[in-house]
Amino acid sequence: MSLTLAPAAQDLLFREARTANTFTDEPVTDEQIRAVYDLVKYGPTAFNLTPLRILLIRSTDARARLVAHMEEGNRAKTSAAPLVAILATDNEFHEETHRLVPHAPGIKDAYFSERPVREHSALLNGSLQCAYFVVGVRAAGLAAGPMTGFDHEGVQKEFLDDDHTPLMVVNLGKPGPKAWYPRSPRLDYDDVVTTL
Amino acid sequence: MSLTLAPAAQDLLFREARTANTFTDEPVTDEQIRAVYDLVKYGPTAFNLTPLRILLIRSTDARARLVAHMEEGNRAKTSAAPLVAILATDNEFHEETHRLVPHAPGIKDAYFSERPVREHSALLNGSLQCAYFVVGVRAAGLAAGPMTGFDHEGVQKEFLDDDHTPLMVVNLGKPGPKAWYPRSPRLDYDDVVTTL
Numbered sequence: 001m002s003l004t005l006a007p008a009a010q011d012l013l014f015r016e017a018r019t020a021n022t023f024t025d026e027p028v029t030d031e032q033i034r035a036v037y038d039l040v041k042y043g044p045t046a047f048n049l050t051p052l053r054i055l056l057i058r059s060t061d062a063r064a065r066l067v068a069h070m071e072e073g074n075r076a077k078t079s080a081a082p083l084v085a086i087l088a089t090d091n092e093f094h095e096e097t098h099r100l101v102p103h104a105p106g107i108k109d110a111y112f113s114e115r116p117v118r119e120h121s122a123l124l125n126g127s128l129q130c131a132y133f134v135v136g137v138r139a140a141g142l143a144a145g146p147m148t149g150f151d152h153e154g155v156q157k158e159f160l161d162d163d164h165t166p167l168m169v170v171n172l173g174k175p176g177p178k179a180w181y182p183r184s185p186r187l188d189y190d191d192v193v194t195t196l
Numbered sequence: 197m198s199l200t201l202a203p204a205a206q207d208l209l210f211r212e213a214r215t216a217n218t219f220t221d222e223p224v225t226d227e228q229i230r231a232v233y234d235l236v237k238y239g240p241t242a243f244n245l246t247p248l249r250i251l252l253i254r255s256t257d258a259r260a261r262l263v264a265h266m267e268e269g270n271r272a273k274t275s276a277a278p279l280v281a282i283l284a285t286d287n288e289f290h291e292e293t294h295r296l297v298p299h300a301p302g303i304k305d306a307y308f309s310e311r312p313v314r315e316h317s318a319l320l321n322g323s324l325q326c327a328y329f330v331v332g333v334r335a336a337g338l339a340a341g342p343m344t345g346f347d348h349e350g351v352q353k354e355f356l357d358d359d360h361t362p363l364m365v366v367n368l369g370k371p372g373p374k375a376w377y378p379r380s381p382r383l384d385y386d387d388v389v390t391t392l
Contacts, residue, residue, distance in 0.1 A: 002231035004337030009205040013331075014238045034385055035198035041382040042210045044330065046344045048380040054389045062392040099381060124344070124363060127320045131327030134240065135209075141200030148242045148320070159392070167320060184244040185295060186237040189230055193250045196258040196355070 013138050018180040020143035021077050023173030028083035028142060030056075036136035043132035047107055048100050051093035051122040052129035055086040055159055065158055070169065071149035081145065081171035086159060087133060088166045089126030091118050119165070126167050137172060143179065145171035209334050214376040216339035217273050219369030224279035224338060226252075232332035239328035243303055244296050247289035247318040248325035251282040251355055261354055262365070267345035270365075277341065277367035282355060283329060284362045285322030287314050315361070322363050333368060339375065341367035 003010065011017075033056065041050070057066050063084065070078050078084055097108035112118050130146070137144040146168050155166045199206065207213075229252065237246070253262050259280065266274050274280055290308035294301050308314050326342070333340040343365050351362045 002225070002228045003235065003335050005205055005208060005235075005335035006202065009201055010235055010335065012201060014235050014328075017238070019240050029198070030391070032198045033389065037385050037389060039199065039201075039206055039210050041388075042213070042379075043327065044215050044340075044342055048382075050383055050388075052388065056389060056391040058391050096383065100383070101380060103377075103380075121344075123319055124323045127323030128327040128330075131239065131324040132210075132331070134324075135328070135331055139199050139201035139206065144240075146240055148317075181299075183238075184297060184299075186244075187246055187292065187296070189233050192237075192246075192248065193229065193233060193252060195226070195252040195254050 012141075013135055017138045018143065018175075018183070020145045020171065020173070020175040020179040021181070022176035022179045023081050023143070023171065024176045026082060026174045028172045032140050032142065033083075036133065036140050039139060040129070040132040040136035043129060045125040045128055046121060047097075047111070049093050049096065049121075049125065050100065050129065051089045051091070051126045052133070053088050053090050053164060054133075055088065057084040057086065066155070066169070069151040069154040069158060070147070074147050074149050077145060077171055078147070078169065082173035085170045085172060086155065086166055087126070087130050087168050087170060088160055088164045089122035090164055091115065091122050092163045093122055094118060122165065123167070130167055134170070137170070142172055143175040147171070208337075209331055213334045214339065214371075214379070216341045216367065216369070216371040216375040217377070218372035218375045219277050219339070219367065220372045222278060222370045224368045228336050228338065229279075232329065232336050235335060236325070236328035236332035239325060241321040241324055242317060243293075243307070245289050245292065245317075245321065246296065246325065247285040247287070247322045248329070249284050249286050249360060250329075251284065253280040253282065262351070265347040265350040265354060266343070266365070270343050270345050273341060273367055274343070274365065278369035281366045281368060282351065282362055283322070283326050283364050283366060284356055284360045285318035286360055287311065287318050288359045289318055290314060318361065319363070326363055330366070333366070338368055339371040343367070
C-alpha cells in the first residue's frame with residue numbers, strides 16, 4: 001500500500017463512494033455546500049482562473065423547470081433528490097484575472113483574448129472543478145449523482161446566458177434504499193498506463 | 197465544520213496541497229502510480245467510459261522530446277521532476293463499451309456514433325479524470341505540477357496519434373526547496389454559487 005491518505009478517507013472519497021440514484025429525505029443545507037466549496041476551491045486550475053459557477057436548485061419552480069430538460073431516465077431522481085446543482089462554466093472567466101492572478105494580470109490578454117480559446121479552457125478547467133466538487137460532496141458525507149444526460153442548450157437558455165455553458169447536473173443527498181447499481185468494471189492499469 | 201473527511205485528509209488533498217514547481221531527487225515508483233490509479237479509477241465518468249490514458253515519461257530520450265514541446269516557463273521544472281506524466285483522452289473510448297458497460301452495450305451506438313460527440317465527451321470526462329488523478333497523487337503523499345502550457349499539437353504528434361488528445365502534462369515528486377508561490381486568492385462563495 002503506497003498511499004498516505006488514510007484508508008477510511010480512501011473509502012469515503014473513492015472506494016466505497018458511488019453515484020447515488022435514490023436519496024433519503026434529509027435536507028442538504030447551504031452550510032454543507034459552503035463547507036464543500038471552501039474545501040474544493042483550492043483545487044488547481046490553469047492560472048488559478050477557476051471558471052466553475054454553481055446554481056443550486058432549491059425552489060419547487062426551478063426544480064420543475066430543470067426536470068423538464070433532463071433525459072427521461074434522469075427525471076425521477078432529479079425530482080426526488082434533496083438538492084440539485086447545475087455546474088456551469090463562465091466563458092468570460094478571464095474578467096476575474098485581476099482578482100485571481102494579481103501578480104500577472106497580463107495573462108488575460110496574452111492567453112485569453114479569443115473566445116474559442118476561452119471556451120476550450122473553460123470546458124477543461126471547469127470539468128476539473130466539477131470533479132473536485134464531486135470529491136468535496138463525498139468529503140461532506142453526502143452522495144453525488146452527476147449527470148450529463150440533459151438538454152444542454154435547453155438548460156443554458158432556461159437558467160444561464162450566452163456566456164455560461166452547463167457541464168453537468170448533480171443530485172445531492174444521503175443515499176436512500178437501493179441507491180446504486182452493482183459497481184461496473186474498470187480498465188486495468190496496463191490498459192491505461194504506458195511507460196516510455 | 198460540516199465535513200466528514202478528517203481534517204488531516206482535507207489538508208493533504210486540498211488545503212495544504214499545492215502545485216509544486218521544484219522537486220527533491222526522490223524517485224516516484226511504478227508502485228506509487230499503480231496505487232494512485234487503483235484508487236482514482238473509481239471516480240465517476242459518464243456511462244463509466246473512463247477515456248483517460250496516461251503516458252509515463254521515464255526515459256531520458258522521451259523526457260527530452262517532451263521538454264522541447266513545453267512552453268519556455270515550464271521547461272526547467274519538467275526537466276527536473278522525478279517523473280512526468282502526459283494525461284490524454286482516447287476519442288475512441290466507446291470501443292471499450294462492451295467491457296465497461298456490460299449491462300448496456302447499446303449506449304455505444306445510441307450515444308457515441310459521431311466523432312464530435314465523442315471528442316466533447318472525452319474532453320469533459322477525461323478532464324474529470326485528470327482532477328481525480330491530481331487528487332490521487334496527493335493521496336500518495338506526492339505533489340503534482342499540472343500544466344496545460346505546452347504545444348498540444350506537437351505533443352500529440354510526438355507521442356500519440358489522431359485518436360488521442362493531450363489534456364495536461366503533470367510533474368510528479370516530493371516538493372523541493374521553494375516549491376511553490378504564495379497561494380493566490382480564490383473567488384468567494386457568493387461569487388460562485390447562486391441559489392434559485
